[in-house]
Amino acid sequence: MPKLVKSPLTIILVLLGFTLASFWALIAWKGVQERALAFAKAGSETQGLTHSLAQHASKSFNAVSLALFGTGQYIRHSDKSARASAEINDLLAQYAKNIPQARELGVLGESGDWMFSSFETVPAVNNGDREYFLYHQSHPEDATPRISEPLISRVTGRPTLLMTQRLPNPDGSFGGVVFAAIDLAYFRSFYQGFEAEQDRTVTLMTTSGKVLVHRRDDQVGKDIARSSFMDHLKDSGAGLYSIVSPFDGRTKQIAYEAASDFPIVVTVAVPEDAILDGWRRDRNFDVLLGGTVSTILIGLGIVLAVQIRKRSAMARMLRERERGYRLLAENVEDVVTRFDRTGHRLYISPSVEKLFGWSPSELLEQPAFSNIHPAHRDLVKGLIEELGPERLTGNVEYLTRCSDGKYVWVETQMNYVDDPEEPGPEIVGVIRDISKRKAAEEQLISANEQLKALSETDPLTGIANRRRFDRMLELEFKRCQRSNSRISVLFIDIDKFKSFNDTCGHSAGDGCIRQVAETIASCLKRPADLVARYGGEEFAVLLPETSSGNAEIVAEKIRASVHDLSIAHQGSPLGRITISLGIAGGKCDARTSPASLLAAADGALYVAKEHGRNRVCAAAETPSVTLVRPVG
Structure with missing residues (x-):
């Protein structure tokens, strides 16, 4: 034995x-x-x-x-x-x-x-x-x-x-x-x-x-x-x-x-x-490789009964396996890279040339983070610093520069690797081009913004519509409450517009409304001021941070500017288009609300109509009673 x-x-x-x-x-x-x-x-x-x-x-x-x-x-x-x-x-x-x-x-x-x-x-x-x-x-x-x-x-x-x-x-x-x-x-x-x-x-x-x-x-x-x-x-x-x-x-x-x-x-x-197509190809390759290696081992074992030949056969087998993995890494579309904790690249797969135009040798010679957009460098550095034994993986999206100078969106999945046989920990990253996905997201966001703008714009005049005015009045009223400031609202109505419309026709009426809207908008100089078509021939103006007295100055300027348009109107005593304006303003306290401001301005407008039109009337400084325009 x-x-x-x-x-x-x-x-x-x-x-x-x-x-x-x-x-x-x-x-x-x-x-x-x-x-x-x-x-x-x-x-x-x-x-x-x-x-x-x-x-x-x-x-x-x-x-x-x-x-x-x-x-x-x-x-x-x-x-x-x-x-x-x-x-x-x-x-x-x-x-x-x-x-x-x-x-x-x-x-x-x-x-x-x-x-x-x-x-x-x-x-x-x-x-x-x-x-x-x-x-x-x-x-x-x-x-x-x-x-x-x-x-x-x-x-x-x-x-x-x-x-x-x-x-x-x-x-x-x-x-x-x-x-x-x-x-x-x-x-x-x-x-x-x-x-x-x-x-x-x-x-x-x-x-x-x-x-x-x-x-x-x-x-x-x-x-x-x-x-x-x-x-x-x-x-x-x-x-x-x-x-x-x-x-x-x-x-x-x-x-x-x-x-x-x-x-x-x-x-x-x-x-x-x-x-499983790719898996079957790899499996067939492994079977072929296994058969080949087995044949070689059997042949070497029969011919050479020494340990050195066995070690040589094993080394050959490992080289073949390493070659298979290298071929896999070099032929995938995604870019595989290795770098240390400072961002210095240790390896990058040849697929980088197809995606970004750089050869692997060119990128390995460039400084760390040099191709990342300046606005995103801290984002990438921050993820690298967070990776460690407590957090082994992470994803980040950023812009990177191609060889032609253009930037493209990429997504990188980073994995923390701490091999005891290596000098220090490394990061293995898989980089994927996501430019098409980002472009689709931006197109959808742009479409939604255009839809929102369209829903808050009056199609006839191009100024804000009632929906936007009501939303902005609510926002400005709350801001006014927080800052303990004043706010004013104007209600504007074109005098005897129905008579003008019946006499001159709807086309002329639309033109008149557009001219009045442009004139009112031209009298508002501050970015926060807002004019909106409130309905028919009625307009509303929002004046944040404005007292009732200052609002009267703006209102008088608007009234005079419309008067100076000299739009002929046979049904008006003055022979031209005029407007009447109602003003309501005051502090945004517990006694007021957006609805009461609008009601007070509407009541003031009614008073202006009753006293001859083509004039400005102001409501009480702090409206607390809802005024309702009488029918007719």
């Missing part, structure tokens, strides 16, 4: 068998781990994309909801004249033009007939029998926007998804429905940019299981309410799991997220075959 143990052949066989078994166990373990990692990485990316697309869908639907709200407010505060109807149609057309996901907008009256439309002409169609119309008619308590089931438009004949909202009369009774047709082609076009990679499929559907947008047109409108997906959706509003697709029968990893504000769900599905 001792002789057998001491036999070189036996020792080589034992060591060779142990080495090969361990090696293949390692390959199997590596395959299992990398397969799980491939699924985890794909799942993380899919969930991140799903979350972004769900936010995009929610914001897109919210933009349409804001348009419906703005339309309802405009209708509620407008009169029933033909001019007001034309303004509402123009407003709907502007919404349809400025909101790409809204194909058309319209308003149905209480009987279901079209009242207003973003089309050039209002369709002569009755939608009183539609489900959404009957719902709003019978549910006065529900004033929120509502998503309809897909239907065929009676006007365009196209498949349509509607967002609708109840339009109440002043007394709260049913006054009709304001609606917008969601352009599903907008979402299909947007999703196509994300479906090229890994054979992804992005689907937009209702929470009831009705498919709205899908990669395949023949699947649009399909009802998957009975699929297992709906069971997951009932349990959680967002998630990730594997499923046999109800669309093509393939096994896929699917991430889903329901919008928080609307009954819609976004799903992103990736076939498991596509997820």
